[in-house]
Amino acid sequence: MTTQSASSDLYFSTARQLRSKFDAREISSVEATRLTLERISTLEPYLNSFITVTPERAIADAEIADQRLRGAGQEPTSLTGVPVLVKDNFSTKDVETTAASKILKGYVPPYDGTVVRNLKDAGAVILGKGNLDEFAMGSSNESSAFGPVHNPWDTERVPGGSSGGAAAAVAAGECFIGFGSDTGGSIRQPASLCGVVGMKPTYGLVSRFGLLAFGSSLDQIGPITRTVADCADALNVISSLDHRDSTSVAAPFADFGQDIDSGIAGMSIGVPKEYLVGGMEPGVRSAFEASLKVLEDLGANISEVSLPLTDHALAVYYIIAPSEASANLSRYDGVKYGLGSLEESTSAQATEAVRGEGFGDEVKRRIFLGTYALSAGYYDAYYKKAQQVRTLIRREFTDAFLKYDALVTPTSPSVAFKIGDKTEDPFQMYMNDVCTIPVNIAGLPAISVPGGMSEGLPVGLQFIGPQFGDTTVIRAAAAFEHTTGWHNNHPLI
Amino acid sequence: MEPLTPEDVEYIAQLAYIKLSDDESEKMRVQLTNILGHFASLSTVETEGVEPTGHTTDSNTVMRKDEPQPPLDREQVLRNAPDRDGEFVRVRPVLE
Numbered sequence: 001m002t003t004q005s006a007s008s009d010l011y012f013s014t015a016r017q018l019r020s021k022f023d024a025r026e027i028s029s030v031e032a033t034r035l036t037l038e039r040i041s042t043l044e045p046y047l048n049s050f051i052t053v054t055p056e057r058a059i060a061d062a063e064i065a066d067q068r069l070r071g072a073g074q075e076p077t078s079l080t081g082v083p084v085l086v087k088d089n090f091s092t093k094d095v096e097t098t099a100a101s102k103i104l105k106g107y108v109p110p111y112d113g114t115v116v117r118n119l120k121d122a123g124a125v126i127l128g129k130g131n132l133d134e135f136a137m138g139s140s141n142e143s144s145a146f147g148p149v150h151n152p153w154d155t156e157r158v159p160g161g162s163s164g165g166a167a168a169a170v171a172a173g174e175c176f177i178g179f180g181s182d183t184g185g186s187i188r189q190p191a192s193l194c195g196v197v198g199m200k201p202t203y204g205l206v207s208r209f210g211l212l213a214f215g216s217s218l219d220q221i222g223p224i225t226r227t228v229a230d231c232a233d234a235l236n237v238i239s240s241l242d243h244r245d246s247t248s249v250a251a252p253f254a255d256f257g258q259d260i261d262s263g264i265a266g267m268s269i270g271v272p273k274e275y276l277v278g279g280m281e282p283g284v285r286s287a288f289e290a291s292l293k294v295l296e297d298l299g300a301n302i303s304e305v306s307l308p309l310t311d312h313a314l315a316v317y318y319i320i321a322p323s324e325a326s327a328n329l330s331r332y333d334g335v336k337y338g339l340g341s342l343e344e345s346t347s348a349q350a351t352e353a354v355r356g357e358g359f360g361d362e363v364k365r366r367i368f369l370g371t372y373a374l375s376a377g378y379y380d381a382y383y384k385k386a387q388q389v390r391t392l393i394r395r396e397f398t399d400a401f402l403k404y405d406a407l408v409t410p411t412s413p414s415v416a417f418k419i420g421d422k423t424e425d426p427f428q429m430y431m432n433d434v435c436t437i438p439v440n441i442a443g444l445p446a447i448s449v450p451g452g453m454s455e456g457l458p459v460g461l462q463f464i465g466p467q468f469g470d471t472t473v474i475r476a477a478a479a480f481e482h483t484t485g486w487h488n489n490h491p492l493i
Numbered sequence: 494m495e496p497l498t499p500e501d502v503e504y505i506a507q508l509a510y511i512k513l514s515d516d517e518s519e520k521m522r523v524q525l526t527n528i529l530g531h532f533a534s535l536s537t538v539e540t541e542g543v544e545p546t547g548h549t550t551d552s553n554t555v556m557r558k559d560e561p562q563p564p565l566d567r568e569q570v571l572r573n574a575p576d577r578d579g580e581f582v583r584v585r586p587v588l589e
Contacts, residue, residue: 427528
């Protein structure tokens with residue numbers, strides 16, 4: 001396999017570099033798309049990042065993009081002609097959409113979700129649909145009905161999840177940007193484990209219309225990229241006020257990257273001590289401490305802050321997310337699309353059979369957990385209690401942001417673990433999200449950037465901002481990235 | 494907390510419309526009991542008088558203009574149904 005060559009220069013280009021090459025006529029979008037499709041064919045037997053690849057559509061879109069880049073039609077955008085992946089829980093018109101579940105096998109949506117629409121309008125070239133944990137429920141990509149994704153840094157290890165296909169594909173040069181969804185860390189944690197950038201924007205800034213719903217009050221779409229600048233560009237394309245999503249809000253700023261070059265001298269950054277949990281790997285901790293030193297050298301004021309309710313965030317999340325999931329997934333009844341059952345003698349029996357057959361273990365576990373938490377007699381003790389503690393967690397963050405511009409934490413307590421290592425104990429798997437979950441509970445923006453290496457594997461650094469502080473976390477992450485250059489490390493695949 | 498009983502699991506399965514095998518039911522009982530045990534600490538948080546948070550954008554009932562939009566293509570929608578009859582989706586008998 002190639003490591004250093006002209007083609008690997010292309011595969012590991014940033015989206016911005018690729019766009020410059022289009023403008024300089026060094027390469028066309030069709031050529032870049034063909035080379036990327038070849039790269040996908042070569043690597044997929046080892047990685048399994050994609051559930052569906054759509055080469056003919058991609059080439060056709062690239063041809064149109066090339067015309068646009070040469071001045072025909074609309075003004076090109078930052079993503080015109082750039083080959084990207086979208087997670088397979090994004091509704092794509094005429095292209096099978098499975099959410100990595102057997103229950104949706106064969107489902108072909110009659111419409112595009114808003115983010116897919118925005119990407120097409122911008123002229124991005126969609127290569128196909130990224131693998132994920134079934135219905136985005138997982139932290140390792142092992143719950144996919146289409147098999148696990150392998151981490152390009154070590155193919156015996158997981159890429160993280162649930163947007164594991166997107167993160168692995170970006171890290172391995174199978175696409176230039178991957179779009180994922182993040183309910184409790186599903187963009188940031190795989191970005192961390194694969195050594196790339198991943199961001200969950202403030203809840204509401206990106207439309208959820210056409211995202212197959214998991215936890216509606218927590219879900220948010222965002223990009224996985226090689227650099228922070230690409231992340232800001234991608235967010236500018238996908239963020240929009242959308243009347244099809246009643247929780248959609250307009251961004252109070254014009255450009256996610258408006259402060260990207262401002263540096264962090266004088267910025268006040270808090271280190272929440274509760275995030276440095278007991279189970280954190282020593283290599284992750286030492287990389288984190290080295291990163292804090294970098295931030296100090298860049299002129300940031302770093303100090304410790306206490307957010308005591310962090311210890312309850314995991315419980316709050318694993319009540320609220322499964323409760324919302326149990327309601328959202330009630331639509332999969334085997335009548336309108338996907339798996340059906342023609343054998344049973346009543347409609348109710350057919351539904352029970354289809355759902356028993358079509359959902360995997362983790363999805364069933366969460367539906368059961370949520371159904372229990374919402375059932376008569378337990379609602380107050382679990383669901384309502386969790387929503388009240390959610391209020392308190394939000395207040396704790398709001399208070400912290402009176403004093404700090406941003407918070408900084410490790411993204412994940414561990415580097416990528418071996419496939420199969422954590423599948424026996426569901427709660428151990430849930431612990432992977434301990435640093436990312438509080439952000440979704442409070443609806444905040446957060447970004448993970450490459451923050452060092454431990455045992456030859458990438459470690460992520462997470463910046464958390466106040467609500468609508470997206471430009472601040474992008475600014476801090478860009479300053480860190482510029483100084484450390486960790487993002488220039490690529491797997492030898 | 495008290496461990497869940499097989500009857501608890503059967504009741505949840507009915508509410509959730511999911512058929513489990515006997516092995517799956519027992520595994521689910523053990524795993525749910527374990528996970529719920531980790532949530533017990535929530536009861537130690539004082540929440541008297543605290544409003545619950547449903548979502549974080551602080552917007553309430555959002556209305557949009559009542560304007561006609563083009564509908565989805567009927568054939569494309571129906572093509573996804575596991576069992577159809579012309580313009581109809583077929584279901585198993587609702588009443589036994």
